[in-house]
Amino acid sequence: MGMIKCKKCNQIEFIQKSGIMRGKQRYYCKSCDFHFTINETTVPQENRRPHEVTIMDIAHQLGISKSTVSRALRGHADIHEGTRKMILDLAQELDYQPNPLANALLKRQTNIVGILVPEFRHYFFPTFIMGAQEVLSKAGYNVMICQSDESYETEVANVKALLRSRVDGLLVSITAKTDNFDHFRAVMQKEIPLVFFNRVCPELDTPQVIIDDYSGAFQAVEHLIEQGYRRIAHLAGPVTLQVSRLRLQGYIDALQKHQLPLDQDLIVYHDLTEEHARICTRQLLDLPQPPDAIFAVNDPCAIEIMLIAKERGINIPQDLGIVGFSNDPISAIIEPSLTTVEQPVWKIGEESARLLLEQMEHPTVEKRMLATRLIVRKSSQRSLPI
Amino acid sequence: MGMIKCKKCNQIEFIQKSGIMRGKQRYYCKSCDFHFTINETTVPQENRRPHEVTIMDIAHQLGISKSTVSRALRGHADIHEGTRKMILDLAQELDYQPNPLANALLKRQTNIVGILVPEFRHYFFPTFIMGAQEVLSKAGYNVMICQSDESYETEVANVKALLRSRVDGLLVSITAKTDNFDHFRAVMQKEIPLVFFNRVCPELDTPQVIIDDYSGAFQAVEHLIEQGYRRIAHLAGPVTLQVSRLRLQGYIDALQKHQLPLDQDLIVYHDLTEEHARICTRQLLDLPQPPDAIFAVNDPCAIEIMLIAKERGINIPQDLGIVGFSNDPISAIIEPSLTTVEQPVWKIGEESARLLLEQMEHPTVEKRMLATRLIVRKSSQRSLPI
DNA sequence: AAAACTATCGGGAAGCTTCTCGAAACGGGT
DNA sequence: ACCCGTTTCGAGAAGCTTCCCGATAGTTTT
The missing domain is CATH 3.40.50.2300 (Response regulator)
Structure with missing residues (x-):
């Protein structure tokens, strides 16, 4: 087997091959019953990210244990004032930052x-x-x-x-x-x-x-009624959402309280996208008997309504009253400014x-x-x- | 010393007290030189968050080692097809989710x-x-x-x-x-x-x-000049920001290219807050020779300018041209709609x-x-x- | 001076994963 | 039977911290 020495007994007589592992030849010494490979010293390649300062670094530098360092840093008792100061000072100097990963792992x-x-x-x-x-x-x-x-x-x-x-x-x-x-x-x-x-x-x-979506909607619609609007539509949100349902209910109950008829044509549901809001708005305005006011489920879609109304030359608020919901900052800026329900976001x-x-x-x-x-x-x- | 038995030699004759640690009595056996405390079995209190499924759970259940499980999950080689399938199936069943914390700790x-x-x-x-x-x-x-x-x-x-x-x-x-x-x-x-x-x-x-802040600003101001505005102000951002400086330079160079005078009174710097924008706008409009156009460093403050102009009954764009920067969606909605520089956010x-x-x-x-x-x-x- | 304490510190496990290296078992030539 | 190879799996360390428990030295009490 040539010049291969056993790593254990240093003998060369009893060596024989014993398979290949991950490309490297493996040897077996019959004398001492020992398997081994010859690991050529690979380059230590120190191109990794520089090591962050750990609690162990501090412990080593001060010649104490990591437990003590941890205790000092955590502000525990059972530690000498002098030692604590020493540790705190060095931690400061090295800009030690506790590793939250280790902590998270431990504490779950x-x-x-x-x-x-x-x-x-x-x-x-x-x-x-x-x-x-x-x-x-x-x-x-x-x-x-x-x-x-x-x-x-x-x-x-x-x-x-x-x-x-x-x-x-x-x-x-x-x-x-x-x-x-x-x-x-x-x-x-x-x-x-x-x-x-x-x-x-x-x-x-x-x-x-x-x-309080219900009350907000109720108030909004009641306000429209008080302003003299009689054919009030609701651009509602998806029925899947409780918010939409509550606002819808507020709308319905406000109409009922003031003995206004509930016309299903005046309730359209949209999926909260701008595009769909526009489609629904056109649908409402194209009705044989179009609404004279629209209560929108939120401000972004109220804005869309306003834009379409303006496009068509409909006068707001004379011919069409609009109320939104959420008090988006834009609602104060747009013209005419948008009546809306404020929520404390x-x-x-x-x-x-x-x-x-x-x-x-x-x-x-x-x-x-x-x-x-x-x-x-x-x-x-x-x-x-x- | 009564009935205290040494934990090591089980004798009771040589026991004596040896201090108190954390409230509990500590004992010392002279015979075998051994310190100990009597730990009353504390309630195991299982009120912690239920244990997440780990790689070890899978390994235990299958009677194999965690290394093998890890290898199977990572899709490594060196693993039997049957074993891999077994592991993958169980992992699926238990809804195993690898813990990224452990991984992060290891891989830094x-x-x-x-x-x-x-x-x-x-x-x-x-x-x-x-x-x-x-x-x-x-x-x-x-x-x-x-x-x-x-x-x-x-x-x-x-x-x-x-x-x-x-x-x-x-x-x-x-x-x-x-x-x-x-x-x-x-x-x-x-x-x-x-x-x-x-x-x-x-x-x-x-x-x-x-x-390209410079070009954007340059184009914006040049556009104002082409529209016939001659006394163009700039509501600039903080000089600390490179963005502000570049937009300012675009403004200056556009004026220069068209041989318009550079009036320092027409350049005001603000800190990007709405309040300060309003203050600066009033300062500009109150000038003995007020500007006939304003180039604003961004849309939010251009909006503020518009609001104040409207408040004062100044006609936009006839008496005052306004250009913003950033194409905030609001700039298309406000009236009159705001000319602005679009950036691909x-x-x-x-x-x-x-x-x-x-x-x-x-x-x-x-x-x-x-x-x-x-x-x-x-x-x-x-x-x-x- | 022995007995009983107090104050201060260290060892080691747990938390979960990946990866390296080596072990074990088996297969096919000679 | 032996040699050499392949396939498949396991042990253990590293990564960093906190915490439990025990150790040690010095101090007070009897």
Whole structure:
């Protein structure tokens, strides 16, 4: 077998080949019953990212154990004042940053909260996120934001991804198309705190933060009636959403209270896209008996209504009164300015975050409802002097 | 010493007390030189979050080692087809989800990218984020979003927090107040990929994605000149930002090209807040020789200008031409519609993300510039029939 | 001075995965 | 039977932290 020496007994007589492993020849020493390969010293290739400062580095430099360092950094008792100062000083000097990954692995807690929204192009969700983030980051939580883009499949995939990321809690506003809630049941089964907001899901018994959609809608429509409108249409949202249903109910009840007939032709449902809003608006305006006012389920689609009305030369508010919902900043700027129902978006974010934090402490299914307020602007004030 | 038995030699004669540790009595056996405490079996309290399925669970259930399971799941070679199928089936059944924390700890890679923006109330940053997120999530990265709220201190804190979270890369648009860049130098020193976009920082030699602010501004102002405006003001952004400076330079050069005088009174700098925009606008309009057109550094402040002009009964575009920058959706809706410079926001997001991914592969300092396009609407078209 | 404490620190496991290296078993030539 | 090769699997370390428990030295009490 030539010049191969046994790694153990240093003999060369009893060596024989014993197969090939991963390309390298393997040898066997019959004398000492030992298998081995000859590992040519590979280049140590030190091109990896530079090592971050760890607790062990500090321990080594000070000649103490990592336990002691950890205790000093965590502010535990059972440690000498001098030692603590020494450790704290060195940590400062080396700019030591605790590795949250190791911590998360150990504690099974990432300090990350997932926020899942259908979109964040418009005013509502970004503002919500800001409100929630403020509360959460004060409590030491980071935030991971996903948008489902109004797609059920994306929503399911996002929930899965957030669970995989081991988020500690979830803030969710569902898609308009979501009619199966198994992915959220899975979350609940894993006992991961979950709070719905705005677009909640009534089938599931979870904490949630909503606004008083019913009253808001009721007030809005009553206001239109008081302004003298008699044929009031409703550009509704998808029936799948509780928000839409509540606003619709507010619309219906306001008409009923004032003994106005309920004409099914005057209720059209749209899927919250701008395109569909335009289609539905044209449908309403092309009616043999077109409405003299429209209550829209939210501001973005109220805006679309206004644009089409302007296009057709319809006078707002004389020939057509319009009321929106949500008080998007744009509604104050557009002309005529849009009457709308204000909802405390920032506060919804804060409350949702707070409710989530509470749920992390102890299980709860508390549901909170925040008040709305009608903001009367020009688009609905027929009584104004022209 | 009564009935205390030594845990080692089971004798009771040589036991004596030896101090108290954490409330519990400690004993010492003189015979076998052994210290011990009596730990009353504490309640096992199983109120912790239920254990997630791990690779070890699968291994145990199948009576094989975790290495084999890992290999099967990772799709490695060196594994029996039957074994692999068995493992894959069980993993499916148990809904096993690999723990990214353990992986991140091992690989020193979290697959998380941090995005740091000054705000996301308006159109630009949310849209940017959506574009970036699309590219990043396709590449297997999650996104962590922070907003500095135009505060330098918050920006620094956010960068620190993102570094602590061990993000694999950073997409940043700086604050208007940021004039010290040490926190970004720290990022570069740690060799963490970093891409600036929009509000970049020229001092640092990093990859960046910007748009052609200079040309956009130049075109916008030239358009105003062509429309017959002669006393064109500029509501500029903070000089600290390169974007502002480039747009200002475009403004200056356009005036110069057409031999118009450069009046310093007509250039006012504002801090990008709505309030300050209003103050600056009034300052311009109150000039002894007020401007007949204003080029605004972005659309939100162009909107403010329009609102004040309307308030004062100034006719747009006859008495005052206005051009904005960024093509916020609101600019098409407001009346009169706002002439503005379109920037491909979504694409900026995509490109920034792509550049970051490239930089993760190999170091680069590539800078990309995307084209702008002037969108002429009513607010600047004096030549239109009234 | 022995007995009983107190103050301070270290060892090692757990948390979950991937990867390297070696072991074991089996197959096919001679 | 022996030699050499292949296939398939397992042990164990690394990555970083926290926490439990025990060790050690010095201090007070009897």
